[in-house]
Amino acid sequence: MKTSEIKANRQLWYDELMSGKHEQTISALQDKGGKCCLGVACHIAVREGIIDEPEIDMLSYETASFDGHNATLPPSVMEWLGFDTVDPVTSKEMSRALTNYYPTFSELNDNEKMNFEEIAAILKRDFIDPLEGQDDDTST
Numbered sequence: 001m002k003t004s005e006i007k008a009n010r011q012l013w014y015d016e017l018m019s020g021k022h023e024q025t026i027s028a029l030q031d032k033g034g035k036c037c038l039g040v041a042c043h044i045a046v047r048e049g050i051i052d053e054p055e056i057d058m059l060s061y062e063t064a065s066f067d068g069h070n071a072t073l074p075p076s077v078m079e080w081l082g083f084d085t086v087d088p089v090t091s092k093e094m095s096r097a098l099t100n101y102y103p104t105f106s107e108l109n110d111n112e113k114m115n116f117e118e119i120a121a122i123l124k125r126d127f128i129d130p131l132e133g134q135d136d137d138t139s140t
Contacts, residue, residue: 006082007131012048013041013081014128017120026110028071030054030064037109037119038073038087042066045077072106091126 016022022043023034030039045051046066051074054064067074072086087104094103094112108114108122 001079001082002136003082003131003134004136007128009044009048009081010123010128010131012044014120014123016040016044017116017123022116024109024116026113028063029066029069031062037105037116038071039066040116041073041081042077045074045080048080050080051076088127090122092122 017037017040022040025031025034025036025039027036028039029036029042035043042051042054046053051067054066057063057065057070063070067076069086073081073083075086078084078086087106089102089104090108091102092108093100103112105119105123108119114122
């Protein structure tokens with residue numbers, strides 16, 4: 001996928017996180033309370049025709065899965081966003097139990113309880129801005 005396409009897809013995710021259109025939830029891509037930050041990315045992927053509508057859990061009627069995934073990005077969305085993992089690691093250094101670590105998006109959402117605007121700022125800093133000025137060749 002071209003760098004410009006990856007940047008455009010990530011920008012769609014950033015814009016949607018900043019839009020205020022979604023209620024935020026934890027521990028699931030989507031449940032009856034809302035979506036996590038990765039669930040917002042899946043919502044856009046549905047809209048863009050990358051994946052099908054989510055399937056509702058028939059036992060609980062509370063959670064939804066996208067392409068069989070209910071807590072991390074499906075591989076097709078991961079690739080569409082130009083990531084090499086289903087839950088990308090950010091460069092926001094955090095401290096916990098005397099250890100510094102770099103959380104994933106789901107950890108920022110679920111454990112650190114960051115709101116969508118805070119997560120969007122990290123997405124922009126770590127994964128959109130660094131693409132500025134890069135050649136438009138095939139990227140991973």
